[in-house]
Amino acid sequence: MTAPSAKKKAAPAAPKAKTPAAAKPHRAKPKVAVWKFASCDGCQLSLLACEDELLDVVGEIEIAYFLEATTAKIDGPYDISLVEGSITTEHDLHRLRKIRQESKMLITIGACATSGGIQALKNFAKVDDYIRAVYDHPEFIDTLPTSTPIKDHVPVDFELRGCPINKAELLEAISALLNKRTPNIVHTSQCIECKKKGTVCLMVAKGVPCLGPATHAGCGNLCPSTNRGCFGCFGPSEAANGPALAKQLEKLGMTKREVRDFFRSYNSNAAEFRKTSEAYD
Ligand code: SF4
Numbered sequence: 001m002t003a004p005s006a007k008k009k010a011a012p013a014a015p016k017a018k019t020p021a022a023a024k025p026h027r028a029k030p031k032v033a034v035w036k037f038a039s040c041d042g043c044q045l046s047l048l049a050c051e052d053e054l055l056d057v058v059g060e061i062e063i064a065y066f067l068e069a070t071t072a073k074i075d076g077p078y079d080i081s082l083v084e085g086s087i088t089t090e091h092d093l094h095r096l097r098k099i100r101q102e103s104k105m106l107i108t109i110g111a112c113a114t115s116g117g118i119q120a121l122k123n124f125a126k127v128d129d130y131i132r133a134v135y136d137h138p139e140f141i142d143t144l145p146t147s148t149p150i151k152d153h154v155p156v157d158f159e160l161r162g163c164p165i166n167k168a169e170l171l172e173a174i175s176a177l178l179n180k181r182t183p184n185i186v187h188t189s190q191c192i193e194c195k196k197k198g199t200v201c202l203m204v205a206k207g208v209p210c211l212g213p214a215t216h217a218g219c220g221n222l223c224p225s226t227n228r229g230c231f232g233c234f235g236p237s238e239a240a241n242g243p244a245l246a247k248q249l250e251k252l253g254m255t256k257r258e259v260r261d262f263f264r265s266y267n268s269n270a271a272e273f274r275k276t277s278e279a280y281d
């Protein structure tokens with residue numbers, strides 16, 4: 001009788017090596033940088049004001065440079081550069097050219113970056129007169145005689161208007177460009193916004209001067225819906241007719257100087273507003 005053959009115990013299987021998280025396919029996040037030139041930082045603050053939405057956006061992008069939010073600095077190249085502010089010094093001009101070289105896409109944000117901003121009022125005067133009036137030691141001031149938009153110096157991929165920009169439009173632009181689609185931003189006038197919102201026309205009903213017929217939509221109808229005429233923060237709309245609106249403002253009782261100054265505020269250097277105001281000089 002043969003002894004039953006002792007069954008060989010199978011050796012315990014070697015524990016499976018855990019797949020480290022890093023082994024998952026790695027998707028590089030697009031690098032986004034936020035730059036500032038001559039400006040008040042208000043448009044950058046609009047980005048920070050996105051609160052909850054910003055957390056979602058931050059999950060999808062890597063903030064490589066944004067001094068309003070972090071001191072971290074990651075070298076370029078960048079997938080998207082958001083540029084705030086206008087060009088008022090030679091030094092900034094050199095800096096801008098370098099940023100353009102390092103950026104796949106460059107979006108300008110706000111009236112300063114898209115038209116020269118309120119500081120472009122110096123374009124209508126002698127800059128030396130301003131410098132002497134403002135500074136004790138004008139010899140330290142090194143500035144260009146003009147304040148100009150970014151697009152005057154380097155190619156721009158997309159412009160977001162406003163003083164400040166509308167945060168919903170900013171998120172739409174970032175999300176659209178990251179997903180390679182055209183941002184869904186309306187290009188109509190403020191008057192269309194009044195119609196959409198059911199705001200009664202202040203000019204027709206109350207004779208209130210309003211730049212809305214020549215102004216780009218985007219603010220959410222802020223002033224007309226609170227009984228104030230539009231101040232033109234978003235600059236000229238695509239089909240703006242400045243001269244026709246200026247005549248209507250005169251009919252409402254504005255002097256020529258008041259009409260000129262009405263067009264000369266946040267977007268005084270935007271072509272249609274500049275041309276209209278210069279006709280009233
Ligand atoms: S556009 Fe207006 S809010 Fe934005 S940076 Fe210029 S001045 Fe400030």
Ligand code: SF4
Pocket residue numbers: 190191192194195199200201202203204210211212213224229230
């Ligand atoms: S209130 Fe101003 S923006 Fe609104 S419809 Fe009248 S003119 Fe246009």
